[in-house]
Amino acid sequence: MKILVIEDDKTTGAYISDGLREEGHSVDLIPNGSDGLIQASVGQYDILIVDRMLPGIDGVSLVKTLRGTKNRTPVLFLTSLGGVDDRIEGLNAGGDDYLVKPFAFGELSARIAALGRRPQMQDEPSTLNAADLEMNLLTRKVTRAGQPIDLLPREFALLEHLLRRKGRVQTRTMLMEAVWDIHYDPMTNVVDTHISRLRGKVDKPFDKELIETVRGSGYRIEA
Amino acid sequence: MTFPKMRAIWSTPLRLTAILVLIFILSSAVSFATAYFVIRATFDTTLQDEITQKIAVYQAIENQDDLVGRLADDAAATNPELLILQYLPDSGKAISNVRHFPPISGFAIIPERAIDHSKRDISESYLARSVRVGRGQLIVAQTRNQIIEMGEIMLSVVLIGLLPTLLFASVAGAFVARGARRKIKVIQTTLADFTGGQMAARVPVATGDVDDLSDISKAVNTMATSQEALIASMRQVSADIAHDLKTPIQRVAVILDQISEKTELSEGQEVLLARARDETDRIVKTFQSLLQLAQLEGGAVRDRLDPTDLHRVTTDVCEFLEAEAEDQGYTLHLNVSGDGPFTVKGDRQLLSQVIANLIQNALRHTPVGSCIDVSLSRSGNQITLCVADNGPGVPEDERDKVLQRLYRMEKSRTTDGNGLGLSLVSAICALHDAELILSDNHPGLQVQMNFSK
Numbered sequence: 001m002k003i004l005v006i007e008d009d010k011t012t013g014a015y016i017s018d019g020l021r022e023e024g025h026s027v028d029l030i031p032n033g034s035d036g037l038i039q040a041s042v043g044q045y046d047i048l049i050v051d052r053m054l055p056g057i058d059g060v061s062l063v064k065t066l067r068g069t070k071n072r073t074p075v076l077f078l079t080s081l082g083g084v085d086d087r088i089e090g091l092n093a094g095g096d097d098y099l100v101k102p103f104a105f106g107e108l109s110a111r112i113a114a115l116g117r118r119p120q121m122q123d124e125p126s127t128l129n130a131a132d133l134e135m136n137l138l139t140r141k142v143t144r145a146g147q148p149i150d151l152l153p154r155e156f157a158l159l160e161h162l163l164r165r166k167g168r169v170q171t172r173t174m175l176m177e178a179v180w181d182i183h184y185d186p187m188t189n190v191v192d193t194h195i196s197r198l199r200g201k202v203d204k205p206f207d208k209e210l211i212e213t214v215r216g217s218g219y220r221i222e223a
Numbered sequence: 224m225t226f227p228k229m230r231a232i233w234s235t236p237l238r239l240t241a242i243l244v245l246i247f248i249l250s251s252a253v254s255f256a257t258a259y260f261v262i263r264a265t266f267d268t269t270l271q272d273e274i275t276q277k278i279a280v281y282q283a284i285e286n287q288d289d290l291v292g293r294l295a296d297d298a299a300a301t302n303p304e305l306l307i308l309q310y311l312p313d314s315g316k317a318i319s320n321v322r323h324f325p326p327i328s329g330f331a332i333i334p335e336r337a338i339d340h341s342k343r344d345i346s347e348s349y350l351a352r353s354v355r356v357g358r359g360q361l362i363v364a365q366t367r368n369q370i371i372e373m374g375e376i377m378l379s380v381v382l383i384g385l386l387p388t389l390l391f392a393s394v395a396g397a398f399v400a401r402g403a404r405r406k407i408k409v410i411q412t413t414l415a416d417f418t419g420g421q422m423a424a425r426v427p428v429a430t431g432d433v434d435d436l437s438d439i440s441k442a443v444n445t446m447a448t449s450q451e452a453l454i455a456s457m458r459q460v461s462a463d464i465a466h467d468l469k470t471p472i473q474r475v476a477v478i479l480d481q482i483s484e485k486t487e488l489s490e491g492q493e494v495l496l497a498r499a500r501d502e503t504d505r506i507v508k509t510f511q512s513l514l515q516l517a518q519l520e521g522g523a524v525r526d527r528l529d530p531t532d533l534h535r536v537t538t539d540v541c542e543f544l545e546a547e548a549e550d551q552g553y554t555l556h557l558n559v560s561g562d563g564p565f566t567v568k569g570d571r572q573l574l575s576q577v578i579a580n581l582i583q584n585a586l587r588h589t590p591v592g593s594c595i596d597v598s599l600s601r602s603g604n605q606i607t608l609c610v611a612d613n614g615p616g617v618p619e620d621e622r623d624k625v626l627q628r629l630y631r632m633e634k635s636r637t638t639d640g641n642g643l644g645l646s647l648v649s650a651i652c653a654l655h656d657a658e659l660i661l662s663d664n665h666p667g668l669q670v671q672m673n674f675s676k
Contacts, residue, residue, distance in 0.1 A: 009470055009473075009474075011473075011474045011477060012473060012474070012477065015477045015481070080469050080473075100511075101469070101473050102472065102473040102476035102477060102503070102507060104480055105480055105484070154542060154543075180539060180543045181539070181571075182540075182543065182572075182575060182579075183572050184572055184575070184576045184579075185508060185511065186543070186544070186576075186579045186583070187508065187583055188544070188547055188583060189547075190543060190544055190546060190547040193546040193547045193550050194543075194546055197546060216480075216483070216484070
């Protein structure tokens with residue numbers, strides 16, 4: 001993917017662009033808001049990564065201006081130690097996702113993958129599959145190798161979220177936001193507990209593990 | 224708690240009016256009373272002189288028979304309503320224009336009821352003098368009607384003059400008091416708004432106003448302006464510090480990440496690195512909490528409060544954290560009593576964070592195996608959310624302190640956490656106008672939040 005990073009801090013900027021290049025993306029790095037806005041309007045990018053606080057034009061104004069010109073490129077905001085308000089302001093300005101600094105690279109990478117493949121409007125499937133696991137969204141029944149699996153509603157939602165994003169890493173915060181609608185740091189690794197319970201039902205009685213732990217990032221179900 | 228009604232009635236201007244009216248009544252009463260007594264004394268003296276003169280006429284008659292004859296004529300011709308004459312000779316028939324006058328000596332004031340007047344009209348009160356004249360005892364009593372009438376006239380003058388004055392003063396006072404109370408009310412509201420975090424709240428002052436309340440209003444506004452500026456600069460400073468520290472911390476986190484991703488490490492190095500990352504994580508979280516606190520106390524979030532189903536929020540958080548509590552060996556219970564709806568004006572994320580914080584606190588500060596009870600109930604317009612544990616609790620004298628930021632009880636210094644959890648709870652409660660009460664759960668800590676609709 002072609003990614004534009006607008007970030008004034010050299011270390012963070014280099015960390016992001018180097019990491020993304022290593023993953024095979026093409027990255028441009030611009031260290032200030034005004035040049036970033038010009039570059040974002042002219043270049044054809046798949047994703048913009050924009051820091052909230054920038055010299056020149058700040059991140060929020062930049063994205064507002066960009067959206068004003070009907071530019072719909074997905075935007076990931078980087079916010080510094082922000083509270084709920086910053087997040088809302090960023091998303092209201094037309095950002096598609098946000099990430100609070102400092103972040104692990106895995107988190108950034110997972111969110112970029114999610115933004116790059118925003119689900120298109122398409123026919124809602126009635127079943128989701130992974131290997132020998134089948135989830136029927138209408139009857140809300142889950143089977144693996146033909147055996148029925150009993151899931152609690154929230155476990156169902158968690159598995160559904162992972163199945164819908166097969167092959168993509170989902171970080172703990174992404175899962176927390178999507179499945180439990182928790183947008184603050186609950187200061188706990190409780191997502192791991194929920195995953196391990198889900199694994200107990202979905203993976204443990206069977207040979208192959210479907211839910212994979214991605215070190216330093218999160219969880220994934222193989223495509 | 225004093226009575227709010229009484230307080231409204233006893234506002235300063237109204238109290239001043241009442242005191243002034245009272246002083247006016249008292250001073251009028253004193254001056255009129257003085258005037259009355261002086262005039263009465265003068266009247267009495269004049270009356271005494273008249274009586275003495277009348278007696279002197281009789282004393283001048285030397286012949287006893289002439290005296291008796293003159294007295295009998297005078298008594299018959301005199302109206303007892305004005306003057307009573309009574310002569311009791313040592314021998315012979317008594318002469319009098321009333322049936323009987325009580326015996327007196329010297330001057331005396333005799334009321335109507337002491338006199339036997341055989342149904343003839345007489346005065347209410349007399350000034351009488353008894354003197355020995357010739358060979359008998361003479362009493363001359365002159366009516367005091369004038370003095371009584373004068374008293375009545377003066378009283379009506381007082382009442383006629385005083386009543387409209389009092390009425391006018393009271394009405395005008397109440398009117399002025401209402402105006403002043405309105406101004407005071409505005410000042411009170413402004414101060415309450417200001418204390419509630421609305422730093423832009425000011426008392427409206429018309430440019431022409433020159434009274435003392437306007438001076439106070441201006442002083443309040445000046446104070447508010449300087450406070451606002453002070454807080455703004457403090458915020459700026461802390462934001463600057465946070466920003467300046469954030470970048471290096473962020474770099475450290477990035478570098479630690481790169482070390483673990485890009486270099487081969489021995490197991491011991493991995494462990495140390497993981498610990499270093501945990502520590503940077505903690506610094507970041509402390510900063511995040513401090514900044515969130517500043518943001519909450521700034522009050523800007525207030526505009527974003529919407530009707531939120533507290534039942535739903537509580538259920539979701541408990542469900543989210545129950546797995547962890549259970550795995551760590553705790554019991555987490557949610558108990559909802561009473562009928563809903565449990566709707567409060569609030570922010571879903573913040574309310575969720577409050578409950579999560581309190582549950583985490585209980586998990587952190589109670590021994591394994593403890594019970595954590597979350598309960599939600601409603602009585603009337605009040606919705607109560609309660610998180611209680613049966614751990615060691617918080618001593619009464621520390622309950623206020625644990626709400627202060629960065630305060631940690633001596634025994635919990637070794638546990639995880641930054642001493643901001645309960646400060647955040649307190650700030651979020653304040654934002655939602657919810658009353659926060661820490662109490663003894665016998666044993667354990669009970670944290671109660673009362674939301675009123």
